[in-house]
Amino acid sequence: xxxxxxxxxxxxxxxxxxxxxxxxxxxxxxxxxxxxxxxxxxxxxxxxxxxxxxxxxxxxxxxxxxxxxxxxxxxxxxxxxxxxxxxxxxxxxxxxxxxxxxxxxxxxxxxxxxxxxxxxxxxxxxxxxxxxxxxxxxxxxxxxxxxxxxxxxxxxxxxxxxxxxxxxxxxxxxxxxxxxxxxxxxxxxxxxxxxxxxxxxxxxxxxxxxxxxxxxxxxxxxxxxxxxxxxxxxxxxxxxxxxxxxxxxxxxxxxxxxxxxxxxxxxxxxxxxxxxxxxxxxxxxxxxxxxxxxxxxxxxxxxxxxxxxxxxxxxxxxxxxxxxxxxxxxxxxxxxxxxxxxxxxxxxxxxxxxxxxxxxxxxxxxxxxxxxxxxxxxxxxxxxxxxxxxxxxxxxxxxxxxxxxxxxxxxxxxxxxxxxxxxxxxxxxxxxxxxxxxxxxxxxxxxxxxxxxxxxxxxxxxxxxxxxxxxxxxxxxxxxxxxxxxxxxxxxxxxxxxxxxxxxxxxxxxxxxxxxxxxxxxxxxxxxxxxxxxxxxxxxxxxxxxxxxxxxxxxxxxxxxxxxxxxxxxxxxxxxxxxxxxxxxxxxxxxxxxxxxxxxxxxxxxxxxxxxxxxxxxxxxxxxxxxxxxxxxxxxxxxxxxxxxxxxxxxxxxxxxxxxxxxxxxxxxxxxxxxxxxxxxxxxxxxxxxxxxxxxxxxxxxxxxxxxxxxx
Amino acid sequence: xxxxxxxxxxxxxxxxxxxxxxxxxxxxxxxxxxxxxxxxxxxxxxxxxxxxxxxxxxxxxxxxxxxxxxxxxxxxxxxxxxxxxxxxxxxxxxxxxxxxxxxxxxxxxxxxxxxxxxxxxxxxxxxxxxxxxxxxxxxxxxxxxxxxxxxxxxxxxxxxxxxxxxxxxxxxxxxxxxxxxxxxxxxxxxxxxxxxxxxxxxxxxxxxxxxxxxxxxxxxxxxxxxxxxxxxxxxxxxxxxxxxxxxxxxxxxxxxxxxxx
Numbered sequence: 001x002x003x004x005x006x007x008x009x010x011x012x013x014x015x016x017x018x019x020x021x022x023x024x025x026x027x028x029x030x031x032x033x034x035x036x037x038x039x040x041x042x043x044x045x046x047x048x049x050x051x052x053x054x055x056x057x058x059x060x061x062x063x064x065x066x067x068x069x070x071x072x073x074x075x076x077x078x079x080x081x082x083x084x085x086x087x088x089x090x091x092x093x094x095x096x097x098x099x100x101x102x103x104x105x106x107x108x109x110x111x112x113x114x115x116x117x118x119x120x121x122x123x124x125x126x127x128x129x130x131x132x133x134x135x136x137x138x139x140x141x142x143x144x145x146x147x148x149x150x151x152x153x154x155x156x157x158x159x160x161x162x163x164x165x166x167x168x169x170x171x172x173x174x175x176x177x178x179x180x181x182x183x184x185x186x187x188x189x190x191x192x193x194x195x196x197x198x199x200x201x202x203x204x205x206x207x208x209x210x211x212x213x214x215x216x217x218x219x220x221x222x223x224x225x226x227x228x229x230x231x232x233x234x235x236x237x238x239x240x241x242x243x244x245x246x247x248x249x250x251x252x253x254x255x256x257x258x259x260x261x262x263x264x265x266x267x268x269x270x271x272x273x274x275x276x277x278x279x280x281x282x283x284x285x286x287x288x289x290x291x292x293x294x295x296x297x298x299x300x301x302x303x304x305x306x307x308x309x310x311x312x313x314x315x316x317x318x319x320x321x322x323x324x325x326x327x328x329x330x331x332x333x334x335x336x337x338x339x340x341x342x343x344x345x346x347x348x349x350x351x352x353x354x355x356x357x358x359x360x361x362x363x364x365x366x367x368x369x370x371x372x373x374x375x376x377x378x379x380x381x382x383x384x385x386x387x388x389x390x391x392x393x394x395x396x397x398x399x400x401x402x403x404x405x406x407x408x409x410x411x412x413x414x415x416x417x418x419x420x421x422x423x424x425x426x427x428x429x430x431x432x433x434x435x436x437x438x439x440x441x442x443x444x445x446x447x448x449x450x451x452x453x454x455x456x457x458x459x460x461x462x463x464x465x466x467x468x469x470x471x472x473x474x475x476x477x478x479x480x481x482x483x484x485x486x487x488x489x490x491x492x493x494x495x496x497x498x499x500x501x502x503x504x505x506x507x508x509x510x511x512x513x514x515x516x517x518x519x520x521x522x523x524x525x526x527x528x529x530x531x532x533x534x535x536x537x538x539x540x541x542x543x544x545x546x547x548x549x550x551x552x553x554x555x556x557x558x559x560x561x562x563x564x565x566x567x568x569x570x571x572x573x574x575x576x577x578x579x580x581x582x583x584x585x586x587x588x589x590x591x592x593x594x595x596x597x598x599x600x601x602x603x604x605x606x607x608x609x610x611x612x613x614x615x616x617x618x619x620x621x622x623x624x625x626x627x628x629x630x631x632x633x634x635x636x637x638x639x640x641x642x643x644x645x646x647x648x649x650x651x652x653x654x655x656x657x658x659x660x661x662x663x664x665x666x667x668x669x670x671x672x673x674x675x676x677x678x679x680x681x682x683x684x685x686x687x688x689x690x691x692x693x694x695x696x697x698x699x700x701x702x703x704x705x706x707x708x709x710x711x712x
Numbered sequence: 713x714x715x716x717x718x719x720x721x722x723x724x725x726x727x728x729x730x731x732x733x734x735x736x737x738x739x740x741x742x743x744x745x746x747x748x749x750x751x752x753x754x755x756x757x758x759x760x761x762x763x764x765x766x767x768x769x770x771x772x773x774x775x776x777x778x779x780x781x782x783x784x785x786x787x788x789x790x791x792x793x794x795x796x797x798x799x800x801x802x803x804x805x806x807x808x809x810x811x812x813x814x815x816x817x818x819x820x821x822x823x824x825x826x827x828x829x830x831x832x833x834x835x836x837x838x839x840x841x842x843x844x845x846x847x848x849x850x851x852x853x854x855x856x857x858x859x860x861x862x863x864x865x866x867x868x869x870x871x872x873x874x875x876x877x878x879x880x881x882x883x884x885x886x887x888x889x890x891x892x893x894x895x896x897x898x899x900x901x902x903x904x905x906x907x908x909x910x911x912x913x914x915x916x917x918x919x920x921x922x923x924x925x926x927x928x929x930x931x932x933x934x935x936x937x938x939x940x941x942x943x944x945x946x947x948x949x950x951x952x953x954x955x956x957x958x959x960x961x962x963x964x965x966x967x968x969x970x971x972x973x
Contacts, residue, residue: 071772210772228769311970375765382762385755430766430776 071208079209079433081690083706085494088428089681090487091139091216091439092480093132094447094654096504097123097664103477111485115499115666123662125677126503128607128620129553130658132233132444133167135502135678136217141197142682142697146610148197150218151617152551153242155194159564161537161636163550165242167218167234168193170368176285182333183285191221191368196612198694200682201227201435209689210434212427215420217439217502220391222372228430229372230380230423232439233391237358238329238339238367239280243392246356247403248275260397266352272297277309277356279329280337290329290337298348305348316345321411324386327359338362340386344408355403357412360389380423387419394445399649406649409449410472414479417442421483428490435685440483446476447505451652455507459645488668493707496688501663502678508653510590511630511646512597514549514621515638521584523547526638533638540638543567546577550636552629552655554617555581555601578603578618585621590643597643599624599657609698622657629655672703725817725899725950726941732813733954737961740802745971747798754972756794760787810951815919817950819904819936821896822872827854829935830868830891832882835928837864839885846881850874851893864930885928892920893934907931 079085100121104113115121127135127145129152137150145151154163173187195218201211205226213219215232222231237243245261250273252265266275272295279290294309304317309327316322322343329337339359346353361370364381370389371377381387393416399409417440424438450472452461461469484499491497515533518524525544526533533539537548542558542565549555557574560566568574582601590597600622608616623629628646632639654661665676673680679699686693687701766780822828834840840859843866847853855869870880872895879890891906903919908927923929940947966973 067772210770373769376769379762379765379769382758382765385758430770430773432773432775 073208079690082209082688083690083704084496084688085433086431086491087435087437087496087498087685087688088487088491089435089437089498089500089685090424090484091136091437092443092499092501092664093136093217093439093441094444094503094505095477095480095499095501095664096447097121097662098504099473099477100664103474108474109477109481111481111488112499112666114488115484115497115668119497119669120665120667120671122665122671122673122676123504124500124665125662125675125679126658127678128602128658129622130503130654130656130661131552132441132502133218135663136233136439137195137197138679139500139502139681140199140201140216140219141195142200142679142686142699143197144608144610144679144698146608146613146616147696147698148195148610149612149615150195151615152554154551155615156550156556158562161540161542161548161550161563163536163636165194165234167195168220168236170236170240179333181286184333184335185283189368193221193223199223199225200686201225201229201437203686203691203694204435204689207689207691210431212431212434212436214423214427214438215441216437217391217441220370222369224372227372227434228376228427230377231370231389231391233441235361235370235389235391236368237360237390238337239278239359241358243358243390243395243397244278245358245395245398245403246277247353247398247401248277248356249353250351251353257397257401257403260395261401261403266296266354269295273352275354277327277341277359279327279339279359282331283335283337284331284333290331292327292329296352296354298352300349303348305345305352305354307343307354316343318345318348319408320345321408321415324360326362326386337367338365339367342412344404344412346403346408355398355408357388357393357395358390360393363387363389380426383426384419384422387423388416392441392445394442396445396449396650399449402649406450406470406472410446413442413445417479425486425490428487435689440480443476443480443501447473447652449649449651450476451505451507452649455509455651458507458509458651460647460649460651484666491668495668496704497666497668498681499664499666500678500681503654503658503663504661505652505654506625506656506661508628508646508651509626510593510595510597510628511633511644512590512623512627513630513633513637513639513642513644514555514585515633515636516640516642517585517588518547518549519638520642523581524638532640533636536636537638547581548636549621549629549633551617552634553621553623555619555621557618559618574618581619590627592643593626595626596624597627598622600659622659623655625656625660627656628653667704669707670705676702725939726943728899729817729941729950729953730957733957734961736806736809736954737958738965740806740958741962741966741969741971741973743802744798744973745969747801748972749794750972753791753794756787756791757972760784760791763787810954811916813954814951815901815903816899817939817941819902820939821894821898821900821902822934822936823897824872824874824895826895827869827871828893830870830880830882830893831865831931831933831935832867832884833863833865833930834884835864835930836885837861839928840864840866843882843884845870846883846888848878848880850876850895851878851880880932882929882932887928889923889927889929889932891932891934894936902936904936905931905933 100112103109127138131152133150133153134145137148141148150166152166155166156163169192171190173185173189175186177184177186201213202225204211211227213229215230217233219229220231220235222229243260246264247261248264248266250266262278264275266273274295276291276293279292282288282290294307296305296307298305304315306315312325314322324340324342327339327341340362341359342357344355346355361368363377364386366377394413398404420440427436452458453469454473515524523546525541527539527541530539545558546568547557557568557577558566559568559570559574568577585598586601587596588598598621602620602622604616604618663678680702683693683697683699683701763780763783767777770776832843840861845868850873851870853868854871858867875895878893880893881888881890892903894900894902901919905918906920906923907914907918908923908930909925914922941950941953943953
């Protein structure tokens, strides 16, 4: 009789504990909390990882033969005629060939020098106008703006002369359910990409060439293709803007920011303070703006403050940024918008001032798609932590408005840049064969904001002695050169490396309000009694206006039948007016400096061709070196002065005559072309992978040496 | 009555098991929260997820997929390393707690008029013939003793007349040892066996003091019926139910409290 042993078995305790211990030992992933069944929950979460990996491995194994066959078939097509195993494109937005040449001449930039000496270095012709969204759209599609429909950051609405973002439109869901005071959206916001044309990685992907594309401008909304892509410039913030910072302060004597930010009061709350971050509009149609409240407790002795927002509590010192902090905006009825932002503690005594970056879309749980596939942004967030997703993440406006100082701005720029380097090198590792393209925009932002120290007599830095001007741009080029050095270490002889920029840079010392010139010369007429107009042509009398300008380089005629209140007849009258404006504006001299303010006026009918030419400006204004459209002019404002000094930190620019600001082309292989253009990149890469080129492409493929040391 | 019983839960201790499971689930996540490096665990978990996503995203790049698998394994090791200390910290108290709870939930007490077996194992088989059972008046023997010399065991069939906690005496080789017997309709602390030495076994099965090392009796066992809990149309061993419920509770609480596990 085995009474006792059967009792023990029946009791369940010993075997159950054995089971438990067995679980712990066999599935140790769960052991972090599985110290008995009570903590077994933890086991599950880790077990799930292994289980999912196992499940996917099983799936991969079962489907492998079929996929391998398909891949072989595709690759035979794609790589059969390929001259390269991999193409790596490093885009430096705004890298200037003259500056690069100058620094290389001074013995700096060893890695770019090596590329120049053993491969290729040329100026790269840019687009008309030389603006990033235009040039990078041409880069990716291989066509002129008349075929991709991007002519500026902004386009104008012909019905009301108001601007809209040229690259993408986000609109409310079409259907709503009315519940009391709420209007509940049924569905997600509709995102429509306005850039036309097909990016060359779509063609490559279709042919079986794997592509990793990181932050190339004007790739929002991300389009489906066989590869991975993280969108760059033109991704909005959570408010739907291109970046609205928040400056929380106890000082309430400051005025409204011109653009790019809002001033929010900080109120005393017992021993601490409280304020809020403004968020998107309430999606339930209440017309109110959502807010994320936060509390701040300053510790003056230690020069730091503790900030509490939602469930996060963290401490930052004066002059330091926080990590990326998740923020939640609750609209009610379970609707929430989630984003991430960084806090910068500017001052805690005697006043309290906190700068908060624009609330970026959280890449780990994106409310809008910012990558293809959607999981790619999540993958990067899981691998490296949260990162800036906003298209224009470097807050140039905050520096312009003196909310941030030089150091704080640079810290923000290089913080974002380091994140992008990590993403890029990961993409490089994940793309042993195919295309890996990444655009770094730090080069553009830093040159925009620090050209004043490079220029000997820039009005924005006249009070800074020459020997005390920081070498910010030199340092920038050194950093980019170091990045190229690390890329060169990771690529082999079968990889083609292209280092390109979309345009170069010039000083922006003098602003020109072209609307003011048009007004003073009778082309733009204000309402009776007005001598100036507010933003977006507030006081313009359209019934008597023949021409106007908005955006950075476009000049428009007020054409009858096209614009809502157009008065210029299309055809001969419009052509004559264009010619008249060209002749008057071309070589226009700034009376104060005696310099030529406009070096070229370009007729769009001559520089563009394609189905979207009708959306183009009528004339492209090519400002001379040192000049650019004034901020007022860009925003459709009419002032009294035509020319004035640019006193803002935004002191360098490229929205000038495109012939003055070519980009750069470096390569580790010799390329036989004297005057390469950015439009040639797409056909060149497609040809290198052995693809047939679509006939609509405007670019011409370059002759590229087949090996690193070969001549063409 | 000297023994403790919780009559409210007597017929079904389901609510008690569920309540304890939920409380323990909560306690465990809180203990885990304060004994672990939450940030590091969060990072380790995120990286694991990233490598999993990499397998999906770069599925056509075989070397990339293989590297991702390698990283999943090494990430798992990192995760384990981070979880090891809190695991050790919660392991001992929880094991002790389960053992104690099993005294109440693992077995059903005997019922009045229910027949049960008393088994004694002796050191020397020669002592079997002399072994005798002395019962209190409320218990009575319902059959002659059965000797199993091969196993050095003697077994008595006994029946209880009414509720109570009793001591029965087993005499063998000139010595007498006692064993507790619980007859109750409620929830009571049960010790199904009393044995000598063997701390490890005693810890898991016996709720009574050890028999003396020189005792001629190695153990005395009572055939309490094992408890089965009915829940969700199934019959559960309480530990399995405890495992499942505390696990679900833990998952819920970790999400609510934002704790990385």
